[in-house]
Amino acid sequence: MPNTRLDAxxxxxxxxxxxxxxxSNVQLAExxxxxxxxxxxxxxxxxxxxxxxxxxxxxxxxxxxxGLTVFVGVKVERHHEAxxxxxxEAVVALPEVVSAxxxxxxxxxxxxxxxxxxxxxxRFLTGTLLRLPGVSDIRSNFAIQTVKEHGPLPLTRPxxxxx
Amino acid sequence: MPNTRLDAxxxxxxxxxxxxxxxSNVQLAExxxxxxxxxxxxxxxxxxxxxxxxxxxxxxxxxxxxGLTVFVGVKVERHHEAxxxxxxEAVVALPEVVSAxxxxxxxxxxxxxxxxxxxxxxRFLTGTLLRLPGVSDIRSNFAIQTVKEHGPLPLTRPxxxxx
DNA sequence: ATAAAATTGGCAGAAAATGCCAATGAAGAA
DNA sequence: TTCTTCATTGGCATTTTCTGCCAATTTTAT
Numbered sequence: 001m002p003n004t005r006l007d008a009x010x011x012x013x014x015x016x017x018x019x020x021x022x023x024s025n026v027q028l029a030e031x032x033x034x035x036x037x038x039x040x041x042x043x044x045x046x047x048x049x050x051x052x053x054x055x056x057x058x059x060x061x062x063x064x065x066x067g068l069t070v071f072v073g074v075k076v077e078r079h080h081e082a083x084x085x086x087x088x089e090a091v092v093a094l095p096e097v098v099s100a101x102x103x104x105x106x107x108x109x110x111x112x113x114x115x116x117x118x119x120x121x122x123r124f125l126t127g128t129l130l131r132l133p134g135v136s137d138i139r140s141n142f143a144i145q146t147v148k149e150h151g152p153l154p155l156t157r158p159x160x161x162x163x
Numbered sequence: 164m165p166n167t168r169l170d171a172x173x174x175x176x177x178x179x180x181x182x183x184x185x186x187s188n189v190q191l192a193e194x195x196x197x198x199x200x201x202x203x204x205x206x207x208x209x210x211x212x213x214x215x216x217x218x219x220x221x222x223x224x225x226x227x228x229x230g231l232t233v234f235v236g237v238k239v240e241r242h243h244e245a246x247x248x249x250x251x252e253a254v255v256a257l258p259e260v261v262s263a264x265x266x267x268x269x270x271x272x273x274x275x276x277x278x279x280x281x282x283x284x285x286r287f288l289t290g291t292l293l294r295l296p297g298v299s300d301i302r303s304n305f306a307i308q309t310v311k312e313h314g315p316l317p318l319t320r321p322x323x324x325x326x
Numbered sequence: 327a328t329a330a331a332a333t334t335g336g337c338a339g340a341a342a343a344t345g346c347c348a349a350t351g352a353a354g355a356a
Numbered sequence: 357t358t359c360t361t362c363a364t365t366g367g368c369a370t371t372t373t374c375t376g377c378c379a380a381t382t383t384t385a386t
Contacts, residue, residue: 006227014227017220021184024343024373035335040375051226056219057180059316063214064169064177066316071266071273088310095317103234105304110234114316141268147251153222153229153277154258187342198366203344 006051009034011155013042014051018152021055058150066114068121068142072129073107075137083134084108090132096124107139169214172197174318176205177214181315184218221313229277231284231305235292236270238300246297247271253295259287270302 006014012032016023023031029039046052061067077083084102091100091111099112115121121140129138169177175195179186186194192202209215224230240246247265254263254274262275278284284303292301 014220014222018222019217019219021218021220025375026373036374037336037376038334041333049226051223053221053223054313055184056182056221056313056315057177057184058216058219059177059181060214060216061316063212064316064318069264071264092311095314097311098314098316099312100310101232101234101306102308102310103304103306105302107304109310110304110306139268141266141270141273143264143266143273145265147263147265147272148255148260149262150217150219151258151261152219153224153227153261155227188344189342199343200345200367201365204364 010042010046013039013046015152015155017043017052017055018155061114065116068115068117069146070113070115070121070143071141072111072113073139073141074109074111074129074135075106076108076134077136080134086133087135094128096128107137173205173209176202176209178315178318180206180215180218181318224277228279231278231280232309233276233278233284233306234304235274235276236302236304237272237274237292237298238269239271239297240299243297249296250298257291259291270300 009032013028016028016031025036025040025043028043029036032039034042043052061069074087076087087109088100088102091097091109096113096115097111098114101110102108103110113121113124115124125138125140129135172195176191179191179194188199188203188206191206192199195202197205206215224232237250239250250272251263251265254260254272259276259278260274261277264273265271266273276284276287278287288301288303292298
């Protein structure tokens with residue numbers, strides 16, 4: 001049972017849990033117009049199917065002393081498979097890197113880096129990032145203001161695949 | 164009581180809830196070596212203090228039919244306060260935009276956009292983004308591979324402020 | 327229309343959440 | 357150091373929630 005198509009109730013469940021992952025099953029059931037039993041069963045099913053990958057608390061970055069977010073574009077020496085792989089593995093292990101994508105365009109990788117302040121970023125850049133295997137160029141873009149963050153995925157497909 | 168400094172237990176609570184926001188209070192208490200009562204009190208306190216901004220389910224983007232992530236750099240006509248404000252407000256209202264930052268560097272804003280596929284992105288770009296107030300230039304970087312996502316914030320300060 | 331299959335709602339026992347209070351531990355004053 | 361004060365803890369009792377099971381209902385296919 002790999003891909004049982006989502007119905008309207010599943011989508012409402014996902015939307016609700018995106019918004020508030022700590023809803024009790026009773027509240028959730030009420031919100032999607034179902035009784036608790038089948039509601040819980042659907043949630044478990046969505047988890048088992050891998051559609052729900054986890055539940056996370058969203059923290060205030062400034063509040064925990066991580067006041068600086070930087071988007072870092074990284075070029076790796078000519079995609080030499082080996083270089084790129086080594087870079088990938090190194091990056092997932094770095095706690096300061098909260099997300100990393102291989103992207104098209106000017107840079108090869110785009111990282112989101114979270115640190116306490118400029119001094120910490122300098123340390124991270126010169127002491128860690130620049131020493132990673134295969135790195136040939138780095139462009140740092142500092143987040144000056146966060147306009148939107150952790151927005152929910154738009155589940156009411158505005159014209160997507162399927163059905 | 165705005166900013167009661169975090170102690171080691173608070174930090175462990177935050178770390179645990181970042182990893183799994185659906186831990187029961189009993190499990191959480193055990194994990195941080197506290198009995199359930201004070202543990203719950205601390206969690207409530209962290210919520211009230213704004214350090215915990217919410218709890219969210221992390222979904223599988225492909226699984227919900229949103230297979231394409233694009234990082235979009237946007238230039239706004241010369242930061243004309245008015246233009247930038249209008250742009251900000253427009254952007255937070257767009258469901259396809261899951262994050263948006265004002266950044267230093269080549270672009271003024273960096274958006275993360277999630278859509279079903281290239282066709283949907285084309286529609287979004289020409290039908291929505293390019294029509295926003297003050298937009299003067301757009302650079303689209305497509306995510307080819309996700310190396311790391313939703314990484315936890317590094318709470319064991321690797322040399323940050325304070326203390 | 328009939329039959330098979332999946333899904334639902336309710337119930338009961340087990341577990342968790344939550345508010346309260348006395349006891350413990352830490353910080354400061356004398 | 358010793359005493360006092362204040363914050364925090366742990367345990368208890370009540371309420372709420374979770375969770376597995378079964379009969380009833382709805383849906384799908386023939």
